[in-house]
Every structure is written in structure tokens, then in C-alpha cells.
Amino acid sequence: MSGSARERLLEAASDLFYHEGITTTGIDRVIARAQVAKASLYNNFASKDDLVTAYLEVELARVEQVLAALPRDTVGGATLALFDDLAAAAQRPDFVGCPFLNAAVELGGDAPARRVIDAFVARLAGFFLEDLAGDGARATQLLVCYQGAMAAQRLTPGSSLVRAARDMAHKIVEAARARTTSPTVTSAPTPVR
Amino acid sequence: MSGSARERLLEAASDLFYHEGITTTGIDRVIARAQVAKASLYNNFASKDDLVTAYLEVELARVEQVLAALPRDTVGGATLALFDDLAAAAQRPDFVGCPFLNAAVELGGDAPARRVIDAFVARLAGFFLEDLAGDGARATQLLVCYQGAMAAQRLTPGSSLVRAARDMAHKIVEAARARTTSPTVTSAPTPVR
DNA sequence: AGAGTACCAGACAGACCGGTATACTCACCG
DNA sequence: CGGTGAGTATACCGGTCTGTCTGGTACTCT
Numbered sequence: 001m002s003g004s005a006r007e008r009l010l011e012a013a014s015d016l017f018y019h020e021g022i023t024t025t026g027i028d029r030v031i032a033r034a035q036v037a038k039a040s041l042y043n044n045f046a047s048k049d050d051l052v053t054a055y056l057e058v059e060l061a062r063v064e065q066v067l068a069a070l071p072r073d074t075v076g077g078a079t080l081a082l083f084d085d086l087a088a089a090a091q092r093p094d095f096v097g098c099p100f101l102n103a104a105v106e107l108g109g110d111a112p113a114r115r116v117i118d119a120f121v122a123r124l125a126g127f128f129l130e131d132l133a134g135d136g137a138r139a140t141q142l143l144v145c146y147q148g149a150m151a152a153q154r155l156t157p158g159s160s161l162v163r164a165a166r167d168m169a170h171k172i173v174e175a176a177r178a179r180t181t182s183p184t185v186t187s188a189p190t191p192v193r
Numbered sequence: 194m195s196g197s198a199r200e201r202l203l204e205a206a207s208d209l210f211y212h213e214g215i216t217t218t219g220i221d222r223v224i225a226r227a228q229v230a231k232a233s234l235y236n237n238f239a240s241k242d243d244l245v246t247a248y249l250e251v252e253l254a255r256v257e258q259v260l261a262a263l264p265r266d267t268v269g270g271a272t273l274a275l276f277d278d279l280a281a282a283a284q285r286p287d288f289v290g291c292p293f294l295n296a297a298v299e300l301g302g303d304a305p306a307r308r309v310i311d312a313f314v315a316r317l318a319g320f321f322l323e324d325l326a327g328d329g330a331r332a333t334q335l336l337v338c339y340q341g342a343m344a345a346q347r348l349t350p351g352s353s354l355v356r357a358a359r360d361m362a363h364k365i366v367e368a369a370r371a372r373t374t375s376p377t378v379t380s381a382p383t384p385v386r
Numbered sequence: 387a388g389a390g391t392a393c394c395a396g397a398c399a400g401a402c403c404g405g406t407a408t409a410c411t412c413a414c415c416g
Numbered sequence: 417c418g419g420t421g422a423g424t425a426t427a428c429c430g431g432t433c434t435g436t437c438t439g440g441t442a443c444t445c446t
Contacts, residue, residue: 038424101347148338241435
């Protein structure tokens with residue numbers, strides 16, 4: 001037991017919301033895990049929706065950290081490392097896919113946390129686009145691969161599909177590198193939305 | 194109002210579970226929509242879990258129908274048609290992604306309906322494998338594309354990612370066709386699990 | 387005519403939900 | 417020393433959830 005009530009609440013909420021699901025995790029379970037009084041929760045967060053939003057903001061910050069730590073020596077190098085990390089993470093038994101995809105499915109289209117979900121996708125799309133030096137078509141393909149891997153983790157946990165998505169990503173990066181060396185432009189950049 | 198109570202219940206459950214979500218849709222909403230007494234529900238289904246399972250079985254039968262109606266003139270032809278259908282369906286406003294992916298996320302790993310979800314993925318994997326004449330590696334890639342499109346529909350509804358997934362699938366089919374004409378075998382078949 | 391069946395309407399139980407209110411402790415700080 | 421703010425514990429609120437039960441109705445088959 002360490003840190004302020006708010007920190008303990010966020011830690012407990014992250015763990016429970018991610019592994020057990022958002023809607024199935026009640027407020028009481030969160031405060032019991034955090035060893036915090038119920039009033040302390042509502043002193044720090046306006047509602048459960050607010051706690052969920054804060055949870056996703058923590059996850060987004062974690063993503064930002066991962067992206068920042070990636071090597072950027074060559075075109076697509078960070079992308080390769082990201083998919084390698086992903087394939088490695090999928091081996092861990094407590095990995096249950098992408099928290100943002102899970103939240104998007106659980107919460108529906110009109111939740112306040114949507115803002116954070118949208119920000120995550122925009123960040124990821126921007127990352128691929130930047131790492132591929134503006135090759136929008138292939139950045140979009142990488143986004144499909146990433147989301148396919150995350151969906152596969154829920155649909156068929158333990159399958160080799162995450163690794164297959166990584167292999168596809170590697171091929172796409174190779175193709176993007178070939179494009180930058182040879183001047184053949186295959187298609188115009190496609191924005192995410 | 195037509196058909197038996199069971200049929201009306203399944204119809205109402207399909208509509209509500211798919212569009213509003215499984216956990217957020219209560220029994221009362223289902224029986225109100227079906228114009229059926231609560232006792233009739235529990236005469237036809239043992240529990241809500243049982244109704245959910247039946248709902249997914251209906252969806253699986255629907256998938257089976259779609260697959261059966263696909264043209265099988267050439268290698269990968271049915272796959273192309275399937276992804277074209279998917280891209281077209283994604284345009285409709287009531288399309289909220291794959292019912293099996295949504296259910297997998299909502300229900301968690303230990304629900305009775307898991308059986309149907311697994312059957313769906315196995316069916317889809319078998320379909321791609323058969324349509325690509327045994328090219329397991331590319332069939333797996335198609336599975337990643339499909340699931341990526343379904344995930345994208347939840348994460349960024351209205352985006353062009355479903356169309357991007359379709360384009361990727363077209364490329365994969367083309368590559369598979371090139372393999373069958375030229376005898377270069379690139380990799381061994383990879384099972385889904 | 388009578389039995390059986392399928393159905394309807396709705397009350398009810400017991401658990402759980404998010405959220406509020408009350409009353410108390412304790413550490414810090416001017 | 418006295419006040420202030422953060423935290424604790426717990427009772428409670430209205431509402432919703434799944435699931436059961438009672439009682440009554442309509443139709444069909446023999």
C-alpha cells in the first residue's frame with residue numbers, strides 16, 4: 001500500500017478494467033482492491049465514467065512511453081520493433097489485447113471515454129505515417145495489421161495470428177523501403193478518417 | 194408480430210444484442226421487443242447465457258449462408274467477393290462490426306458462448322484455406338485482414354480502414370494466384386491454432 | 387367435453403449497481 | 417493550538433439485474 005488514494009485507485013482500476021472488463025467491474029471491487037474508501041473515489045473522480053476515462057488516459061500515456069523508446073535509425077525501424085514487442089507481449093498470459101479496442105467495444109459509441117480512444121488511434125496512425133516517411137497507403141495497411149492482431153487476441157487467444165500480423169508488417173515495411181529507394185510511387189497517401 | 198415466441202425472441206435478441214451490446218441489454222428489453230412474456234423466455238431458454246449462445250448460433254448460420262452464396266469459379270474468387278461484401282456492408286449505418294468479436298470482448302474468456310465463437314473462427318479459417326487451395330500462410334494473412342477490418346469498425350467507425358483491408362485481401366489473393374501458376378512454394382501451411 | 391399445451395401479464399425475490407450522506411480520525415501548518 | 421483538508425468506515429438510496437412464481441387465457445387434439 002503506497003501512494004495517494006488517487007494513485008492507488010488508478011492502479012487498481014487499470015488492473016481490473018483491463019483484465020476483468022470495464023462494465024463487469026463494479027465500483028466496490030475497485031475500492032476494495034485499492035484499499036480506499038468509497039468517498040475518496042468520488043472525491044477524486046466525478047463518476048465511474050470519469051474513472052474509466054482516466055484509466056484510458058493512463059494507458060495512452062503508457063503507449064506514448066513505448067513509442068518514445070522505439071529506435072528510429074531507419075525508415076520503418078520503429079514499426080518493426082513495435083510489432084516485435086507486440087508479438088512478444090502476446091505470449092504473456094495476462095495479455096488480453098488492446099485496452100482501447102476492448103473499451104471501444106464495451107462502452108459503445110457515446111461514452112465520454114471515446115475522446116481518448118480516438119486520440120489513441122490518431123496517435124498510432126500518425127506514428128506509422130511518420131515512421132514510413134509519409135507513405136500513407138502502407139501506414140494504413142500497418143494499422144489494419146495492428147488492429148487485426150488485437151482483435152485476434154480476443155477472438156482466438158493463444159493463436160499464432162499476432163505473429164502472422166507481425167510478419168505482414170515486416171513485409172509492408174520492406175515494400176516501403178523499396179519504394180523510397182526506387183522512385184515508383186504506387187498510390188496516393190490515404191488518411192485514417 | 195409473427196412466428197412462435199421462440200422465433201420472435203431470437204429475432205429481438207439478435208437485433209438488440211448486436212446493436213446495443215450483450216451486457217447492456219437486459220432481459221426485460223428483449224421480451225418487450227419480442228412482445229413475449231418473461232416465462233416464455235425461460236421456457237425456451239435456460240438462461241440469458243443460453244439465449245446469447247442461441248443468438249450467436251443464428252449469426253453463425255447467417256455466416257454459413259453468406260459463404261455458401263459466394264461464387265467459387267476461381268482460386269480466391271470467393272474471398273474477393275467476401276471482402277467486397279464486407280466493404281459494402283461497412284457503409285451501412287447499422288453495421289457495428291463482427292458480432293463474434295464484439296461478443297468475445299463483452300463476455301470474456303469463460304462464457305458458454307465461447308464454443309460458438311471458436312466455431313466461427315475455425316469456419317472462417319477453413320473457408321480461406323479452402324478458397325486459396327491450401328495456401329495456409331496467405332489464408333492466415335486474410336484472417337488478419339478480416340479481423341483488422343472488424344476491429345477498425347469499432348475503434349474508428351466510418352473510417353476507410355475496412356476498404357483498406359479489402360484492398361490488402363485483393364493483393365493477397367493475387368499473390369496466391371501467382372503462386373499456383375508458378376511452382377514457387379514460399380512457405381508451409383500454418384494452422385490457425 | 388376435457389386434457390394438454392403454449393402463451394400472456396405481472397408481482398416478486400435477492401443480488402448488485404452507481405452514487406450520496408453521515409460521522410469520525412489524523413496529519414500538517416499557520 | 418486550532419483549523420483545514422484528505423482519508424476512512426459504513427449505512428443507505430433508488431434503480432436495475434436475472435430469474436422464479438402465480439394466475440389466467442386461448443387453442444388444439446382426442
